[in-house]
Amino acid sequence: MTPDPLRTADFEYELPPELIAQEPLTDRTASRLLVVLRNDRRVGRQDRRQATRVGVLPRRVSLLGERTPVGSSAIVDSLFTELPSLIPPGDLLILNTTKVRHAxxxxxxxxxxxxxxxxxxxxxxxxxxxxxxxxxxxxxxxxxxxxxxxxxxxxxxxxxxxxxxxxxxxxxxxxxxxxGRLPLPPYITRPPTELDETRYQTVYARVEGSVAAPTAGLHFTTAMLDSLSAAGVVVAGLDLEIGPGTFKPVDAEDPSQHAMHPEAYEIPPRLAALVERVREDGGRVWAVGTTVVRALESSAREGGTIAAGRGETSLMITPGHPFQVVDRLVTNFHLPRSTLLMLVSAFAGHELTLAAYRYAVAQRYRFYSYGDAMVIM
The missing domain is CATH 2.40.10.240 (QueA-like)
Structure with missing residues (x-):
């Protein structure tokens, strides 16, 4: 029996206002990290070889927290400083190098x-x-x-x-x-400060063009990225200009009726070549943030590779989307009824995503742009 299509109301969750992070932590890497271990071959990239490894930690890794079962999947409390131990040498970590304009x-x-x-x-x-x-x-x-x-x-x-x-x-x-002033998100209710000038930009931001930060990247420091590279992880970037639609809730009852605002992106030739090489070598593609996922999936070609060049995407990813490029996702916690939460649900599975969010609320994780992070494996 085919399940009923998901409605926008299915992407609601209760969030106490005090869990919306209003300030960045002193140290970028000090955030907590919720590790989501999938065990569902119907979600994530549709490649049998990759699917057999979904939800499996590298053998050398022992996370700090206890596993909480969610069906045949699990979630584990950890710290962002533990993320490098989850990424094996030879895997590809992709960043969005856009910079927030003082718009x-x-x-x-x-x-x-x-x-x-x-x-x-x-x-x-x-x-x-x-x-x-x-x-x-x-x-x-x-x-x-x-x-x-x-x-x-x-x-x-x-x-x-x-x-x-x-x-x-x-x-x-x-x-x-x-x-011009830095456009902080509407849920940050204080005026911008000098600290936001650095902390609402990633350390690898390059070209101005966005009205919001690619927030999953705010947790990384130059030292962490350097250590990942030294350990054999391939680190590369693309550019997607984030528009105000990132904060827009889905008002239509049927998510498919929601009109996505187009966003410009650029895939460098080097990145396209790296994706192909990592695929051939049996490595995984890690996306840092939902914007990276949208750019990669919008430029996807058969076989899990991507096309280089400039483009514009209005791609809306909801549960059932056949992921072609991305194997792992590092992301923050997103607003209810948002296209970002729908994308995460498509990648991790709807029930597992909502279970992880309910767990994060119960454990007092910090939410949204300056909040804590999640990695979906």
């Missing part, structure tokens, strides 16, 4: 009332695609003053509700340098 602009309407603009990505002819509040302040022809020398004017309301805006008085680049 949040605070200004005033002609009346003196406050307004806010969030730049998403450049448009044609010097314009920018943006969103903001209140919506009445971003109607065609209306201006928001950023300072005595600069303002933002709305050119057009786009079909998806975003705005096309242009800068007056100075270039967008100069305005962002002078007035």
């Amino acid at each position: 949040r602009l605070l200004g005033k309407r002609p009346s003196g009332a406050a307004a806010e603009v969030l730049l998403i990505h450049p448009g044609a002819g010097g314009t920018w695609v943006a969103m903001g509040k209140p919506g009445t302040a971003l109607q065609p022809g209306k201006r928001i003053e950023l300072g005595p020398e600069a303002s933002v004017e709305t050119v057009e309301v786009l079909p998806d509700g975003n705005r096309l805006v242009r800068f007056l008085g100075m270039s967008a680049e100069d305005a962002l340098t002078r007035y």
Whole structure:
């Protein structure tokens, strides 16, 4: 008997507000790590050779915490500092090297009332695609003053509700340098501080283009990455520009009706060659974050390899997705009813994912961007 399709309500869970991390820990690697050991050949990459190794720890590894059975799978409490011991030499660890742009602009309407603009990505002819509040302040022809020398004017309301805006008085680049602020997620309820300037960026961030950080990568230090490389783990990067849709809950009752915002990505030729080489050598592909998963699966070719080049993806991954590239996933804990939680459920299995989340809540893990991490094996 075929099970009923999952609905958006099936991706709910209860989270006490005090478990939403408002501050980063003193040390990036000090987070806890929930290890999820799958034992279900129907999820993850659909390769028989790989499936036989799902849920099996490397023989040399002994994690700190006790195993909690979840059906034939298990979850184990650990620390992020233990992650390197889980990754065997010859495996490939893939990072998203995007950098968060200082895309949040605070200004005033002609009346003196406050307004806010969030730049998403450049448009044609010097314009920018943006969103903001209140919506009445971003109607065609209306201006928001950023300072005595600069303002933002709305050119057009786009079909998806975003705005096309242009800068007056100075270039967008100069305005962002002078007035731009780091766009912290809406669930972080305090103003940004100097600490966020470094801690809401990964240590390997390269090219500005995102409005949110690839948060699974926030736990890594340069020293940890260097030690992984020295131990024989292959470390490489791709770039996916994270848009505001990452925070958007799925409102449609049927997840398949949710419209994903497109995001630009780039797969370097070196990474495509590394994936092919690691596959040939029998290694696994580890994705650091859901954005890496989406980029890899969007560029997948037959045989578990990927195509190099630039692209744009609106791929929404839900349970039943046939993973072609990714074998292991390092990720943070995500919002209820979010496309990110649906992706994790597709990779780990829906029931196991929700069981892991309930366990994390009971054990007082820290959630969301500055929270703790999970690795799905």
